[in-house]
Amino acid sequence: MALEQWHCTVCNKDFKTGEWACADGVTNHIVEVKEYLLDDAPTDGSSSESLRDGRTLICNIPPERKAMHGDEVRIIPGGCVEFVRGRYSTSDPEIQHYLNRKGGFCTEDRWNAVWLSQNQQMQIERDRLTALSQRLENEKNELLALQKKEKAKQPVGVRG
Numbered sequence: 001m002a003l004e005q006w007h008c009t010v011c012n013k014d015f016k017t018g019e020w021a022c023a024d025g026v027t028n029h030i031v032e033v034k035e036y037l038l039d040d041a042p043t044d045g046s047s048s049e050s051l052r053d054g055r056t057l058i059c060n061i062p063p064e065r066k067a068m069h070g071d072e073v074r075i076i077p078g079g080c081v082e083f084v085r086g087r088y089s090t091s092d093p094e095i096q097h098y099l100n101r102k103g104g105f106c107t108e109d110r111w112n113a114v115w116l117s118q119n120q121q122m123q124i125e126r127d128r129l130t131a132l133s134q135r136l137e138n139e140k141n142e143l144l145a146l147q148k149k150e151k152a153k154q155p156v157g158v159r160g
């Protein structure tokens with residue numbers, strides 16, 4: 001795995017994995033938001049919208065750790081993150097780090113395929129096609145405008 005590179009958007013510092021504390025020494029640095037997708041939609045064979053409202057708790061993110069408190073070793077409990085409908089986003093680099101290590105996330109396409117009903121998927125496809133044809137139309141108009149400009153540039157009375 002590539003070495004992680006972190007940049008804090010609050011104190012504007014680059015920092016290494018493990019150096020989570022920001023300028024105040026207490027709260028974590030804040031990095032660019034990253035979204036994680038899970039393809040663990042409940043499958044019951046029906047396409048009912050209400051059943052597609054799953055929540056998944058992933059624990060030990062960040063994991064529990066031991067810290068010395070005087071002579072005493074204290075266990076600092078780990079955290080949990082909750083995915084709602086297979087999505088979770090965070091700007092906390094520590095959580096991103098442990099989620100990156102955990103892996104097993106899916107692409108947006110895969111997420112759409114498992115979480116959306118057929119109607120919703122068809123709507124997305126329709127939107128995509130509409131956007132595509134709009135883009136083609138724009139390109140055509142730009143070309144026409146360009147042609148007009150080129151014609152206007154030709155000297156009068158000279159045949160090409």
Ligand SMILES: [Zn+2]
Binds near residue numbers: 008009011012023
């Ligand atoms: Zn910072």
